[in-house]
Amino acid sequence: MDYDFNFAAVWRDFDILLSGLGLGLVLAVISIAIGCLIGLCLAFAMLSKKRSIRWAATVYVSVFRNTPILVLILFTFFALPEFGINLGKIESFIVTLSVYSGAYLTEVFRSGLVSLPPGLREAGLTVGLTEFRTKILITIPVMFRRVLPALGNNFISLFKDTSLAAVIAVPELTFYARKINVETFRVIETWLVASLMYVIACSIIAAILRRTENRLAIPK
């Protein structure tokens, strides 16, 4: 093989790629925030006394964990309008990613909650807190710190999943990479740079998360 590397074309559009990366991050942050809310509610639902509620939460988790995210993205974007639900492509993608991450985070939070000593909740109750405030002030904050590493991994995977937004033409990194690929034919350079951008972004996120974990860790 003889291939002349020429990064000039990719370099010229580097700022566009960077903006795409930024959009991906924003999408991931918004989605995980909504996903956390969904996950928290469903995690408590999974531990509910009522069978029907547990069952409903289990079905949600099972369905969204086992269905390809691409199918979900296409479904939300192309099929939901038939129900009269018309979302822009970015909104539609955020909805999909939130719902999808909600399923994964439910599992994360559920296992975090069951790993807490039962006495924690009881101690909250004995100082006169209601069940709800005990959750808000005690169980959830303690659980959150325990699941932080898992939450971080989920965020990184979610960030990588934002590459799929390209399929519905959301202008994130992969979308621009494909565009530059087609326009310049600098195939290797384009994909090398794009993947390196993802890889580096992921390691930076991982490093930030590790620092946050240490900062939030409960002193021992």
Next chain:
Amino acid sequence: MTIPVLEITNLHKKFGEVEVLKGIDLTMQSGNVVSLIGSSGSGKTTLLRCVNLLEDYEDGVVAVEGEQIGYKQHKGRRIRLKEREIARQRAMTGMAFQHFNLFPHMSAIHNVMLGLIKTRKTPKDEAYAAAEGWLDRVGMKNWKDHYPGQLSGGQQQRVAIARAIAMNPVLMLFDEVTSALDPELVSEVLAVVKDLASDGMTMLLVTHEMQFAHDVSDTVVFMQDGRIGEQGPPEQLFHNPKSERLAAFLKNSKF
């Protein structure tokens, strides 16, 4: 006669099909110190937990300062109180657990302050001063900024006791507060409990430390299979047990 601090009448409690409390009657006046002793599984913990409704009970009445805990009677039927009411009632009593159950994400002083601020609506600076005072009382003032994970078991238990008494409860419940501790840490916690007792705090405690029960209580209650087997002043129970069962139980406990 004044209203008793705690009045339990005909208390029944089941776990599924198994009845673990089979009709308990117990009355405590202000300043009383009552110790519950008895073999494992006899229902001591369950009894304690019914008093602050960590366990629901099926039948009978638990009343603290004349107020039925957890339920009200309405047209002859028993209705569970609202969550908020129950939370208020729980704050009337304080509880110290076998495994301390401190909030691991809060420093010692914040553990003590939480109930004051959130339940009693005490202003922050006042709560801080009060909490500091209570930590001082249990000998933990110098450790107020440490987190539970940084404290020994005995120290954690003392903070946990401070957390409970800071709420100014009318009745303190202690469930085997020393049995998760290393032997050399037991005495520092017992000293705190004794100090509170001599100060006139009304306390109901479960313990396996017979000498301690002997020294601190006005009344000792021997529980046996979900019933009160025998009760009376410590001298009588420990030195002149009436039943075979109690005699056998005492023989097998370290004294």
Next chain:
Amino acid sequence: MDIMQALDAIWSARWPLLDGFGNTILISAVSILLGTPLGVGVGLILSYGNRVLRFIVRLYSDFLRGTPVFVLILACFYILSIVGIQLSAFQAGVFALTLFCSSHVGEIVQGALKTIPKGQTEAAKSVGLTFFGTFFSVLLPQALRMILPTWVTTATEIVKASTLLSVIGVVELLLATQQVISRTYLSLELYFFAGLVFFLINFAIEKAGRFVERKVSLPN
């Protein structure tokens, strides 16, 4: 939503859909079957390799895990032909999924080997086992039990990721479905159908995994 009409469309397109389904299974199976042994190799090198080898494989694994699968698929599809390796879209896609699978399995294997207490190796050596003896009769059987649940999850991830091959024109189940949609405009019903089939595939994999897990679990 017209269910009869949808069922009718699915029925008349049953052969192409079945073809797509077959391709989905084939893509997933081949990627898992090739990716797993490759991943075991990665895991072993990460655990026992010399420094140079370990460094190279670490780079390989981190790069692959930091890159979204979708980007990996696009990169393999475009780059391989440029550098003179003529692969069909199908082959390029399977190649990408195999790499993806290997990096994940590698991580799982390394993680599992790390959690086996050192005492096990020492005990094995003390009864006179060689390195290979120790590995195959003591470490591997323990590691495999630990790996199984996560490996099953990886398998479902691969099935989900196989849908991404639709973007490079491989007619697997999703693209086959989209082709029916383009003729019938029944996007809601057919995306739902595709989602359901994928869900069922993964649900079956999960259940089978649980079953095997129970069979091989050690009494305790």
